[in-house]
Amino acid sequence: MRQRLGAVLVLVAMTGSSVMAQTSIERLEQRYDSMCYLRDQLDVTRARGAPANLVGVSVETLEAAYRVAWQVLGDELAALRPPTLNLADRRVLGAVEEAYRRSPSPDSPGDSETAGECRPLPIPTGPPGLVMDSLQRAVYACYAKAASAIVVDGDTLDRLTILGLLGTTDDRDRRERLWRALDQVWSTVGGHGEPTSPYATLVPIRRRAWAGKPTPMTQLANTLGVSGNRAEAWLIRGLEAWRATLPDTLFEPWDVYYYTGAASRALSPRMTRDSLFAINDRYYQSLGADPRSLNVHYANLPGKVPVAYSTFGATGRDQAGRWTRIEPWIFTGYRIGGFDNLNELLHETGHAVHVAAIRQRPAFNDWPDSDVFTEGVADLATLEMFEPGWQATFLGESVGLEEPIRAKYAGIVFDFAWALFEIQVHRPGAPPANQVWTEITRRYLKIRPHPEYSWWAARGQLINSPGYLSTYALGAFAVADLRRTAAARFGSPTAGNARWYRGVSDALFRFGLARPARQVMEDFLGRAPSPVALLADLERIRTPGRRQTGRGSQ
Numbered sequence: 001m002r003q004r005l006g007a008v009l010v011l012v013a014m015t016g017s018s019v020m021a022q023t024s025i026e027r028l029e030q031r032y033d034s035m036c037y038l039r040d041q042l043d044v045t046r047a048r049g050a051p052a053n054l055v056g057v058s059v060e061t062l063e064a065a066y067r068v069a070w071q072v073l074g075d076e077l078a079a080l081r082p083p084t085l086n087l088a089d090r091r092v093l094g095a096v097e098e099a100y101r102r103s104p105s106p107d108s109p110g111d112s113e114t115a116g117e118c119r120p121l122p123i124p125t126g127p128p129g130l131v132m133d134s135l136q137r138a139v140y141a142c143y144a145k146a147a148s149a150i151v152v153d154g155d156t157l158d159r160l161t162i163l164g165l166l167g168t169t170d171d172r173d174r175r176e177r178l179w180r181a182l183d184q185v186w187s188t189v190g191g192h193g194e195p196t197s198p199y200a201t202l203v204p205i206r207r208r209a210w211a212g213k214p215t216p217m218t219q220l221a222n223t224l225g226v227s228g229n230r231a232e233a234w235l236i237r238g239l240e241a242w243r244a245t246l247p248d249t250l251f252e253p254w255d256v257y258y259y260t261g262a263a264s265r266a267l268s269p270r271m272t273r274d275s276l277f278a279i280n281d282r283y284y285q286s287l288g289a290d291p292r293s294l295n296v297h298y299a300n301l302p303g304k305v306p307v308a309y310s311t312f313g314a315t316g317r318d319q320a321g322r323w324t325r326i327e328p329w330i331f332t333g334y335r336i337g338g339f340d341n342l343n344e345l346l347h348e349t350g351h352a353v354h355v356a357a358i359r360q361r362p363a364f365n366d367w368p369d370s371d372v373f374t375e376g377v378a379d380l381a382t383l384e385m386f387e388p389g390w391q392a393t394f395l396g397e398s399v400g401l402e403e404p405i406r407a408k409y410a411g412i413v414f415d416f417a418w419a420l421f422e423i424q425v426h427r428p429g430a431p432p433a434n435q436v437w438t439e440i441t442r443r444y445l446k447i448r449p450h451p452e453y454s455w456w457a458a459r460g461q462l463i464n465s466p467g468y469l470s471t472y473a474l475g476a477f478a479v480a481d482l483r484r485t486a487a488a489r490f491g492s493p494t495a496g497n498a499r500w501y502r503g504v505s506d507a508l509f510r511f512g513l514a515r516p517a518r519q520v521m522e523d524f525l526g527r528a529p530s531p532v533a534l535l536a537d538l539e540r541i542r543t544p545g546r547r548q549t550g551r552g553s554q
Contacts, residue, residue, distance in 0.1 A: 024080060025089040031073040032096045033362040037314050037325075038066040039103055044313040044329050048299050053313070054327075067106035074100070092363040095513055099366065118142040121198060128209035135205065139198045140464040142188040144306040147460070148333070152181040158303065159185055160333060163458070164340045166254060167261025168268055179254035183453055189463055190454025193434040199457070200433065206426060206466060216467025217423050224372045224474055225518050225528045231474055232423055234531045235416045238477070238538070239444035242413040245406070245541040250448040253441075253455060260410035262403040263386070268338035270395055273300075276337050280345050283394050284353060286496030287381060291349060294356040296328045305333035307460045308344050310351035310378075315365045316358065323359060328352035339385075343411070346385060350378035353501065357509035364514040370468060373517030376475030377508055380483055381493055381500075383408060389494040405540050412476045417441060419473035421456055422466065478521060480534035482508070485525055 042062040045053045052058045077097060082090055118141045124131045147159040153174075157165075162178050169175050191197035214222070221231035251259060271279065277298060281291050297313070299305075313327035330348045334341050354377055355367055368374050384390040386408040391398035417440050425436045437456035441447040461468040487493070490503035507524050521529055 023089075024076075025085065025092055028073075028076050028080065028096060029092065029362040031069070031076050032099070033317065033365075035066070035069040035073045035103065036099070036362075036366075038062055038069050040311070040313050040315070040327075042066050044311060044327075047311075047329075047331060049301070049304070054297075063106065070103065070106050092361075095363040099363075118145045121201075124201060124205060128205055128211075132202065132205050132209045135198070135202050136464045136466075139189055139202065140460060142198075143185060143457070143460055143463055146185045146188045147306040148303040150181050150184050152178055157181075158333065158335060159306065159458075160308075160341070161335050163257070164264075164268075164336060164338050166257035167264045167340065168338070169258070172255070172258075175254040175258060176252070179455075180453075182455065182458070186454040186457040189457040190433055192452055193432055193454060195432070197454070199454070199463075203426060203430075203433070207428065210426075215423075215426060217419070217426075217470045220372055220467055220470045221474060223368075223516075223518055224478060225522070226474075228423070231470070232420065234477055235420045235423075235473060236444075237531060238416045238473075238534065239413060239420070239440075241535055241538050242409060242416075243444050243446065245538075246446050250442070250446050253447050253450060256410075256445065256447055260406050263399050263407040264339040266399045266403070267391065267395055267397065268340075270397065271337040271339065271342055273334050273337040273341075276334065276342050276345050279342060279394055280349055283346070283390075283496070284349055284381070284501075286498070287493055287500045288498045289353040289356075289381075289501035291352065294328065294353060295326055296330065296349065296352045296356065298330050298332070300332045300334055302333050302335045305331050308332045308348055310348045310355070312352075312355050315355075315362075317362075317365075318359075326356050328355045339407075343382065343385060346382040347378050350380065350382050353381075354378065354509045357501075357505035358512040359510045360512040360514045364512045366513050368513060368517045370465070370471060371517055372471050372474045372478055373521060374475075375471040376478035376482065377504075379475070379479045380486060380504060380508075383479070383483065384492075384494050387494050393495045401540065402542050405537075409538055409541065412473075413445065415469055415472040415476065417445060418456070418459055418462065418469040422462065422469060426466075477531045477534050478529045480537055481525060481529045481532075482521065484533050 041053050041057070042059065045059055045062065050059075053062065073096075077093075077100060080093060082093060085093060119138060121138050122131075122134050124135060150157050150159065150162060152162070159182065162182060165178055166175055169178065189197070190199045194200065210216075214228070217231075218228035221228050224231070226234070284291055308331060310328065310330050313329055314325045316323045316326040319325075328351075330345070330352055332341075332345065332348070334345075351367075351374070354374070358365060358367060385394075386404040388398035388401060388404070391404070417437075420440055421433075421437055424430055424440075425433050430436060431439075433456060434451045434454055437454075438449045438451045442449050456462070459469060486500075486504055486507075489507070490500050491497045493500045508520060511520055
């Protein structure tokens with residue numbers, strides 16, 4: 001019976017709508033929609049480590065059906081004659097061609113964020129782009145393996161658990177041991193600064209692969225409507241504003257997390273691992289974005305997911321005027337609860353409710369992934385957790401204003417630092433990575449130099465997604481601007497607001513690929529995004545020696 005059900009579901013996915021397409025472009029979109037469904041179901045099922053998807057279709061059946069759908073769509077694309085299409089149809093064709101190019105071939109091992117097998121690094125020969133991709137995959141696999149099994153004082157922990165403990169562990173010697181234990185992870189990427197390390201090998205290959213083209217960092221800045229140089233200036237302004245809030249001393253890196261972790265220490269005991277998901281869902285329910293009603297699924301896989309992420313097993317589909325089939329997924333690797341893991345979970349759920357709100361035809365029924373807008377709007381609701389009113393409502397306790405606002409920007413300014421690091425380390429003639437990172441963190445974060453460690457390698461995206469940290473960093477500027485406007489237009493979400501999700505969905509979330517993200521933001525704001533809102537909000541942290549005045553949520 002299950003096999004028959006699987007065959008029927010695959011047939012439905014393959015053929016798309018029951019209504020016969022009337023034009024070649026409509027037929028192409030049906031093929032494309034079918035391929036995407038099978039690709040996404042296969043990717044999510046593999047990432048779960050499950051033998052079948054949620055309705056019992058086996059991985060083997062999905063693989064076979066995806067192979068056929070991928071080939072059929074390729075044949076359709078080859079047969080189309082673009083000059084015969086009108087402007088609207090050519091735009092659909094362009095979107096499908098780009099998505100098809102980025103979709104893995106049936107013979108690839110899959111494209112989930114879970115780790116592959118750590119093997120000796122490949123010899124860097126061949127075209128720079130292919131060599132870059134091969135090296136990134138190989139280094140990331142070793143990084144992910146190390147990140148899931150870090151031995152500290154006889155215990156085996158993971159990267160996320162250690163980062164959480166650094167902010168909550170009172171014993172300073174223990175904090176130092178925890179921080180230094182992360183070298184088991186960092187050294188898989190940057191060694192101890194040797195010119196033969198994997199990252200030192202990768203950087204010049206990237207420069208050659210990007211030669212004559214904008215870097216990924218510049219491309220991401222352009223999606224916000226700013227030049228690469230202007231984006232770099234924004235990052236420096238944000239870092240300088242943070243530096244002004246710090247005491248006149250240098251911190252050891254293992255103490256920085258503790259200094260900014262007062263809110264986490266006070267609130268984390270209220271949150272077990274299981275309660276994270278309950279708090280998360282209760283908050284989004286209060287905004288009119290109930291994860292269950294939106295068919296959001298969670299997969300918490302400790303030891304298997306080195307970097308939490310959101311994706312989907314299916315995009316939505318209009319069937320007889322009813323939007324169906326949407327299946328957002330959130331993959332995490334939490335072993336413990338706590339304030340910091342809740343922050344990450346709220347962010348990933350922000351992605352999921354964004355995906356669930358997209359309402360477009362198949363060619364545009366996807367999110368603008370890996371861009372400033374997408375990362376920014378994931379925090380539209382998330383950043384309320386740092387407000388005392390939110391904490392009182394959803395945690396039953398609050399810790400004042402300065403500590404949580406400092407905690408909020410502690411993470412954001414590290415994103416600024418990583419984004420600036422990527423810009424600077426990829427410039428021709430740049431110093432070694434450890435030296436670049438040491439200078440940034442000493443100057444702006446007031447952290448004592450430790451150039452013997454490649455501790456910049458705390459984020460996996462630096463390995464397999466160059467430039468991606470700019471989406472978080474520049475997205476922080478965008479979301480501060482968008483949050484202020486959204487609160488004025490739809491009301492504050494701090495203590496819950498049932499009309500909030502409908503408002504932001506209609507104004508920001510629903511467009512998918514149908515409109516450029518830059519246009520969506522500018523239409524909503526009435527202008528281009530600006531750093532002013534973020535810099536003003538950051539000033540709510542008391543500068544040492546200056547009297548603080550309280551302000552409400554922006």
